[in-house]
Amino acid sequence: MEIIKVPATSANLGPGFDSLGIAVNVYLTVTIAEQTANWVVEHQLGSDVPTDERNMIVQTALSLVPNLTPHRIIVDSDIPLARGLGSSSSAIVAGLEIANIIGKLDMDKETLLQKATYLEGHPDNVAPAILGDFVVSAYVSGHVTSVKGRFPELEMLAYIPKYELPTSKSREALPKELPFKEAVAAGSIGNALVASLLTERFDEAGRLMEADRYHEIYRAALVPHLATLREIGHHVGAMATYLSGAGPTVMTIVDKKKVPEFIRIAREAWLDGDFRQLNVDRNGVVVEKK
Numbered sequence: 145m146e147i148i149k150v151p152a153t154s155a156n157l158g159p160g161f162d163s164l165g166i167a168v169n170v171y172l173t174v175t176i177a178e179q180t181a182n183w184v185v186e187h188q189l190g191s192d193v194p195t196d197e198r199n200m201i202v203q204t205a206l207s208l209v210p211n212l213t214p215h216r217i218i219v220d221s222d223i224p225l226a227r228g229l230g231s232s233s234s235a236i237v238a239g240l241e242i243a244n245i246i247g248k249l250d251m252d253k254e255t256l257l258q259k260a261t262y263l264e265g266h267p268d269n270v271a272p273a274i275l276g277d278f279v280v281s282a283y284v285s286g287h288v289t290s291v292k293g294r295f296p297e298l299e300m301l302a303y304i305p306k307y308e309l310p311t312s313k314s315r316e317a318l319p320k321e322l323p324f325k326e327a328v329a330a331g332s333i334g335n336a337l338v339a340s341l342l343t344e345r346f347d348e349a350g351r352l353m354e355a356d357r358y359h360e361i362y363r364a365a366l367v368p369h370l371a372t373l374r375e376i377g378h379h380v381g382a383m384a385t386y387l388s389g390a391g392p393t394v395m396t397i398v399d400k401k402k403v404p405e406f407i408r409i410a411r412e413a414w415l416d417g418d419f420r421q422l423n424v425d426r427n428g429v430v431v432e433k434k
């Protein structure tokens with residue numbers, strides 16, 4: 145039996161839209177059990193998620209190897225669906241690994257990365273889900289280049305609202321075009337953020353993480369708690385607060401000792417979602433044999 149463990153991911157980090165992402169220590173675990181006549185997917189993700197070959201994990205595997213031998217697979221996920229923590233990317237990566245294992249394809253991580261990016265449409269979640277840690281990617285003309293760097297030892301607090309926000313819906317709020325000057329400014333903020341993170345200049349990194357011009361303002365109405373949490377972050381001295389992926393999760397980089405005060409103020413502001421303290425996952429997807 146093989147067990148595939150894929151981390152959740154937090155994309156964009158503010159100004160790194162469709163390019164930057166980190167892997168975090170919340171996991172999707174998929175066990176490949178015995179061969180079966182038809183695909184069987186056991187999970188606790190609710191009645192909207194199929195339990196047969198229509199399941200996204202199986203569909204991904206079949207997109208690679210259409211005649212892949214059916215198996216029973218057991219899905220155990222701590223990654224909330226449609227919340228901006230890369231659940232769909234984790235499902236895609238798990239599906240590709242299933243095809244890799246059952247189909248004996250011997251794909252390396254680079255091949256997985258190209259295929260996963262094609263299926264997801266952008267690399268900022270799939271790249272850290274595969275490689276782990278902090279990944280900077282460019283996806284141009286159908287080819288992705290991903291460079292893994294070391295994210296500083298920072299503590300993170302995710303605020304996960306009770307409602308779902310599908311990535312496709314959140315992307316509908318984005319403009320079709322950006323004026324040239326605006327695009328230049330937006331890109332340079334992302335570039336400077338990468339340099340400041342890799343050289344551990346936390347003041348600059350914090351300011352730049354909150355200076356996105358690509359997406360957060362356009363999504364503001366879909367995620368009204370972002371502004372409130374950012375304000376609370378400033379009040380308690382957090383490094384930065386950004387919209388995780390397409391939202392609605394909001395990530396705050398904040399010292400562990402300031403977390404109780406941060407949560408207390410957020411509750412006073414009627415924010416009733418879940419809080420989760422997270423760390424970076426350094427490894428990305430792992431396959432174990434049992």
Ligand SMILES: Nc1ncnc2c1ncn2[C@@H]1O[C@H](COP(=O)(O)OP(=O)(O)O)[C@@H](O)[C@H]1O
Nearest residue numbers: 200225226227228229230231232233235310311
């Ligand atoms: N483990 C899973 N198994 C099957 N489908 C999944 C799984 N995880 C995510 N999905 C599918 O992906 C959708 C969420 O994708 P998306 O809107 O991109 O949000 P997210 O930010 O969580 O990636 C879910 O509604 C579900 O259809």
Ligand SMILES: N[C@@H](CCOP(=O)(O)O)C(=O)O
Nearest residue numbers: 155162228229230311389390
């Ligand atoms: N760059 C994408 C990231 C989507 O991440 P998800 O975790 O919400 O799927 C975007 O911002 O649309």
